[in-house]
Amino acid sequence: MTEERRREDRRQGERRAAEPAHQGKHRVYILPLWVRCWHWTNALLIITLILTGGSLHFSTTVIPHIEFSLAVRVHNVAGVLLVFLYAFFVIANALTGNWWQFVPKPPGLLERCIKQTRFYMWGVFKGEAEPYAVTPEENFNALQAITYWFMVYLVLPTIVVSGLIFLFPQFAPTEVFGMDGLLPVAVVHYVSATIVVAFLLAHVYLCTFGAKLTTTFRTMITGWHEH
Numbered sequence: 001m002t003e004e005r006r007r008e009d010r011r012q013g014e015r016r017a018a019e020p021a022h023q024g025k026h027r028v029y030i031l032p033l034w035v036r037c038w039h040w041t042n043a044l045l046i047i048t049l050i051l052t053g054g055s056l057h058f059s060t061t062v063i064p065h066i067e068f069s070l071a072v073r074v075h076n077v078a079g080v081l082l083v084f085l086y087a088f089f090v091i092a093n094a095l096t097g098n099w100w101q102f103v104p105k106p107p108g109l110l111e112r113c114i115k116q117t118r119f120y121m122w123g124v125f126k127g128e129a130e131p132y133a134v135t136p137e138e139n140f141n142a143l144q145a146i147t148y149w150f151m152v153y154l155v156l157p158t159i160v161v162s163g164l165i166f167l168f169p170q171f172a173p174t175e176v177f178g179m180d181g182l183l184p185v186a187v188v189h190y191v192s193a194t195i196v197v198a199f200l201l202a203h204v205y206l207c208t209f210g211a212k213l214t215t216t217f218r219t220m221i222t223g224w225h226e227h
Contacts, residue, residue: 030139031223038089048078079163104145112142124209134225162189
């Protein structure tokens with residue numbers, strides 16, 4: 001390589017390094033392709049399950065709904081696909097080391113959660129900066145880590161297991177505390193689904209807190225976090 005070529009490469013490198021600062025932006029690559037594919041596929045299946053499950057539970061002659069037998073078939077297929085997708089995520093998370101992102105990390109966990117909650121409730125509306133920067137080593141703030149751990153490792157398994165019992169009722173207990181064995185399973189499945197709906201709404205809302213309205217959504221497409 002000639003000296004002139006080396007100088008040109010160095011100048012280009014300096015320009016690329018200076019570009020984020022010039023634009024007032026900093027980009028960090030945090031989401032590999034497999035995580036993004038899992039995220040959007042999971043979102044599609046969850047929304048399908050919410051729509052069909054809601055139709056099965058709440059449809060009336062006044063509220064438009066999906067035809068019952070069709071809703072049952074679509075709900076079952078989406079549920080089975082979710083089981084396989086969840087198994088894939090758990091295995092891939094373990095093999096790639098991505099599971100570490102979902103672990104709430106001490107010390108000062110409570111203090112960081114309180115600070116992050118304050119930012120979400122007041123700071124963001126006053127134009128304050130995010131209290132904790134996103135890094136490749138730590139994608140989530142403390143509050144996100146706790147919430148995602150709860151959803152991924154407690155709520156989703158509960159929905160998966162209770163849904164499978166509904167799909168194969170022969171494995172359900174005949175009776176529980178004098179009640180039909182499927183009744184507590186139905187309650188657990190319904191409560192878990194309600195938590196998922198609440199999480200989805202909050203998740204979409206908090207995703208609008210980026211530098212622009214679309215910034216966080218774009219991160220889930222490109223993998224680059226921008227702030």
